[in-house]
Amino acid sequence: MKKYLLAPGPTAVSPEVLLSMAQPILHHRAPEFVELLKRVKEDLKWLFQTENDVLILASTGTGGMEGSVSNFLSPGDKALYINGGKFGERWGKICKGYGVLTEEIKVEWGCVVNPADVAAALEKDPSIKAVFIQASETSTGVAHPVKEVAQIVKNYDNCLMVVDAISAMGVFDVQTDAWDLDVVISGAQKALALPPGLAFVSISEKGWRQAEKCTNAKFYFDFKKERDAIRKNQTAYTAAVSLILGLEQSLKMMREEGREAIFARRATMAKALREGMEAIGLASFPKEGASVSVTAISAPEGYDAQAIYKDLRVKYGITAAGGQDQLKGKVFRISNMGYLDTFDTITAVAAIEMVLKAMGYEIKLGTGVGVAQEILLKK
Amino acid sequence: MKKYLLAPGPTAVSPEVLLSMAQPILHHRAPEFVELLKRVKEDLKWLFQTENDVLILASTGTGGMEGSVSNFLSPGDKALYINGGKFGERWGKICKGYGVLTEEIKVEWGCVVNPADVAAALEKDPSIKAVFIQASETSTGVAHPVKEVAQIVKNYDNCLMVVDAISAMGVFDVQTDAWDLDVVISGAQKALALPPGLAFVSISEKGWRQAEKCTNAKFYFDFKKERDAIRKNQTAYTAAVSLILGLEQSLKMMREEGREAIFARRATMAKALREGMEAIGLASFPKEGASVSVTAISAPEGYDAQAIYKDLRVKYGITAAGGQDQLKGKVFRISNMGYLDTFDTITAVAAIEMVLKAMGYEIKLGTGVGVAQEILLKK
Numbered sequence: 071m072k073k074y075l076l077a078p079g080p081t082a083v084s085p086e087v088l089l090s091m092a093q094p095i096l097h098h099r100a101p102e103f104v105e106l107l108k109r110v111k112e113d114l115k116w117l118f119q120t121e122n123d124v125l126i127l128a129s130t131g132t133g134g135m136e137g138s139v140s141n142f143l144s145p146g147d148k149a150l151y152i153n154g155g156k157f158g159e160r161w162g163k164i165c166k167g168y169g170v171l172t173e174e175i176k177v178e179w180g181c182v183v184n185p186a187d188v189a190a191a192l193e194k195d196p197s198i199k200a201v202f203i204q205a206s207e208t209s210t211g212v213a214h215p216v217k218e219v220a221q222i223v224k225n226y227d228n229c230l231m232v233v234d235a236i237s238a239m240g241v242f243d244v245q246t247d248a249w250d251l252d253v254v255i256s257g258a259q260k261a262l263a264l265p266p267g268l269a270f271v272s273i274s275e276k277g278w279r280q281a282e283k284c285t286n287a288k289f290y291f292d293f294k295k296e297r298d299a300i301r302k303n304q305t306a307y308t309a310a311v312s313l314i315l316g317l318e319q320s321l322k323m324m325r326e327e328g329r330e331a332i333f334a335r336r337a338t339m340a341k342a343l344r345e346g347m348e349a350i351g352l353a354s355f356p357k358e359g360a361s362v363s364v365t366a367i368s369a370p371e372g373y374d375a376q377a378i379y380k381d382l383r384v385k386y387g388i389t390a391a392g393g394q395d396q397l398k399g400k401v402f403r404i405s406n407m408g409y410l411d412t413f414d415t416i417t418a419v420a421a422i423e424m425v426l427k428a429m430g431y432e433i434k435l436g437t438g439v440g441v442a443q444e445i446l447l448k449k
Numbered sequence: 450m451k452k453y454l455l456a457p458g459p460t461a462v463s464p465e466v467l468l469s470m471a472q473p474i475l476h477h478r479a480p481e482f483v484e485l486l487k488r489v490k491e492d493l494k495w496l497f498q499t500e501n502d503v504l505i506l507a508s509t510g511t512g513g514m515e516g517s518v519s520n521f522l523s524p525g526d527k528a529l530y531i532n533g534g535k536f537g538e539r540w541g542k543i544c545k546g547y548g549v550l551t552e553e554i555k556v557e558w559g560c561v562v563n564p565a566d567v568a569a570a571l572e573k574d575p576s577i578k579a580v581f582i583q584a585s586e587t588s589t590g591v592a593h594p595v596k597e598v599a600q601i602v603k604n605y606d607n608c609l610m611v612v613d614a615i616s617a618m619g620v621f622d623v624q625t626d627a628w629d630l631d632v633v634i635s636g637a638q639k640a641l642a643l644p645p646g647l648a649f650v651s652i653s654e655k656g657w658r659q660a661e662k663c664t665n666a667k668f669y670f671d672f673k674k675e676r677d678a679i680r681k682n683q684t685a686y687t688a689a690v691s692l693i694l695g696l697e698q699s700l701k702m703m704r705e706e707g708r709e710a711i712f713a714r715r716a717t718m719a720k721a722l723r724e725g726m727e728a729i730g731l732a733s734f735p736k737e738g739a740s741v742s743v744t745a746i747s748a749p750e751g752y753d754a755q756a757i758y759k760d761l762r763v764k765y766g767i768t769a770a771g772g773q774d775q776l777k778g779k780v781f782r783i784s785n786m787g788y789l790d791t792f793d794t795i796t797a798v799a800a801i802e803m804v805l806k807a808m809g810y811e812i813k814l815g816t817g818v819g820v821a822q823e824i825l826l827k828k
Contacts, residue, residue, distance in 0.1 A: 073473060075473065075474055075476060077476045079687065080474050080475075080476060080477060080687065080690055081474070082473070082474060083473070083474050083691075088470075088471040088472075088473075089471060091467075091470060091471065091644075091691070092467040092468060092470065092471040093467075094452060094454065094461070094462070094467075095454055095459050095460070095461060095462050095638075095644055096459075097454060097456045097459060097768045098459060098645070100762075100768055128507075128508055128509050128512075128645060128646050129507055129508050129512065129669060130507050130686050130687045130689070131687075132668070132669050132686045132687075133507075133508065133669045136668045136669045140666070163668070164668045167666045167667065167668045168666045168668075169666065259474075259687060265470075265474055265689065265690055265691035265692070266477070266507060266687045266688065266689050266690060266691075267507050267646045267689035267691075267692060286666065287519070287546045287547045287548065287665065287666055288546065289511070289515045289542065289543045289546045289547075290508060290511050290512045290515045290670070291669070307509050307511045308458065308459065308509045308510075308511075308638060308645045309645065310509070310644065310645050310646035311459060311644055311645060312462075312470070312644035312645075312646075313644070313646060383479075389476045389479055
């Protein structure tokens with residue numbers, strides 16, 4: 071059976087990238103590799119819309135998140151984190167591990183944070199040294215208003231705006247410099263459509279100043295050491311050379327398509343998927359701020375979302391994602407990231423229709439597909 | 450110009466492994482991937498000669514080293530480390546970062562640690578909670594007597610034997626269980642002949658007991674979380690799926706060859722290289738305990754080792770390694786690890802002869818090659 075990877079990470083990788091990674095291994099200190107890193111770091115700056123250093127770590131995105139706590143906050147420091155899903159929750163766990171005191175803004179799953187709540191928290195406690203947020207919360211399919219929150223945080227000289235953009239960067243607009251984002255994290259296995267194993271972190275001057283004062287333990291994720299290395303077109307430790315060969319190819323393809331064109335294409339795919347689902351009576355899970363990166367869809371009343379997710383895989387070779395924690399059985403999730411285009415969206419809608427029909431759900435096959443086609447045709 | 454990768458990591462990767470990594474991406478929670486991890490973890494146990502859990506981390510070996518400090522030692526605990534090279538030194542740096550007090554046994558570069566010194570240190574201070582050592586110190590090409598040191602450490606119930614076997618495992622005999630090694634670390638980009646990006650760590654029951662008491666901060670390298678995951682054939686965070694596909698292929702090839710056969714073949718290659726060099730007047734750098742993994746060769750009197758290293762690359766497309774820190778300019782290093790066999794050893798000897806000849810070194814071409822051939826023919 072032909073396989074389709076429509077999960078929100080790892081995502082499908084193009085043949086061009088797979089082949090570029092199958093090249094013979096370059097030594098990580100060889101001149102050719104130094105040249106390669108020089109090109110790649112410029113392309114990453116383009117992707118991040120920044121003039122800041124963008125570090126390249128041999129880890130998944132979680133390593134980038136951990137480093138974004140351990141490099142900027144000392145034990146006893148206070149941080150504010152937005153918890154509206156499984157990844158927001160993770161900020162709290164990492165902070166706790168590093169002795170960082172936390173203030174939490176709990177957001178109902180499927181909703182966005184209200185920037186006024188961030189303003190109130192910072193006003194109440196100006197000792198807060200960082201605000202941690204997700205640009206796209208993968209567990210709920212919600213995009214928080216990062217730009218608006220950052221406008222509040224930038225008024226505090228001793229508070230950093232730290233954004234987990236792991237599943238956002240390269241899917242929709244995240245303007246690192248223009249929006250005053252101090253620390254922005256991304257990873258290989260989402261929009262960049264690479265295998266997992268690389269994290270990227272951009273850090274502002276304000277961020278580096280705060281890093282100078284930080285006493286927390288770190289070694290592998292020591293950002294200052296990585297900064298000194300990347301400025302010489304190197305990495306502090308052995309680089310994941312084959313993934314970086316793939317990264318070069320992926321970024322080349324993204325630059326050819328263009329940032330605005332990518333954002334428009336992904337937004338159209340997400341809209342087609344969402345409206346295709348609505349046409350057959352399946353609601354998008356988010357009440358507000360639906361993310362372009364991943365579409366979380368509520369199962370119809372009386373149907374188990376895990377069963378839909380499972381049938382997609384078993385009957386049709388489509389790997390989507392189920393719901394996590396409190397959403398297990400209630401939602402399933404389809405990625406709009408990775409090496410996917412128009413007809414992958416149509417495949418998703420068609421397959422969901424077919425799975426539901428076989429489960430006894432009343433539906434005229436093609437209804438959702440037709441709606442998705444209309445939207446995709448217009449683009 | 451055809452390229453040869455003869456550096457002690459990253460090492461050359463076989464076409465079979467490169468192609469296996471070019472397969473479409475599997476989702477890290479998909480049943481096929483769970484099945485794959487189940488096979489791979491058994492093969493890793495075979496490689497490590499252990500019944501213990503072997504964790505699979507998405508990082509380079511250094512991440513495994515850091516976790517082997519942060520998971521077993523708390524701030525204020527005391528550790529002993531053997532420092533006979535750049536990687537031995539690293540143990541001290543990591544411990545310092547984590548507030549671990551250290552006792553250091555300094556070993557002259559090119560020599561092995563004397564187990565009696567370890568015994569004396571532990572007798573003097575029985576509060577020492579871990580001994581950190583390299584099975585193969587890549588910077589000097591020396592293999593420490595791990596088995597003998599472990600026999601001393603095992604008498605201390607509250608002291609762990611922690612072995613960096615990053616460039617040893619799969620090259621020469623390291624018997625995790627039979628030698629009572631509590632924590633053993635390896636990585637993808639050495640003997641396993643994979644691209645960088647994976648670390649492996651085996652942990653004994655004694656190790657897990659000590660981990661229970663540890664208060665140091667960790668998140669990405671939280672070994673208990675990884676243990677709970679690998680027991681269910683999963684990883685705690687997103688797995689580096691393509692590298693793990695390569696790992697399966699690499700381990701399959703190693704099992705086909707057989708552990709003893711691999712050790713014998715690598716030892717013969719190292720001997721051929723070493724004696725080939727001696728035949729043309731170039732001494733092996735180690736005074737004792739020359740490691741099979743990497744051969745460190747002293748440049749002849751009056752010749753710059755960096756120039757030899759550079760000419761190998763520029764004139765002949767051969768990436769070897771120079772000397773690090775105090776050995777820069779004095780030695781160059783040739784790997785016996787990776788996808789290399791008989792004629793790569795011959796290539797190395799022949800190329801070194803040709804580079805030296807062109808530099809004006811007096812030599813009859815073929816002298817070293819002939820000696821290497823004799824040794825390789827007998828195997």
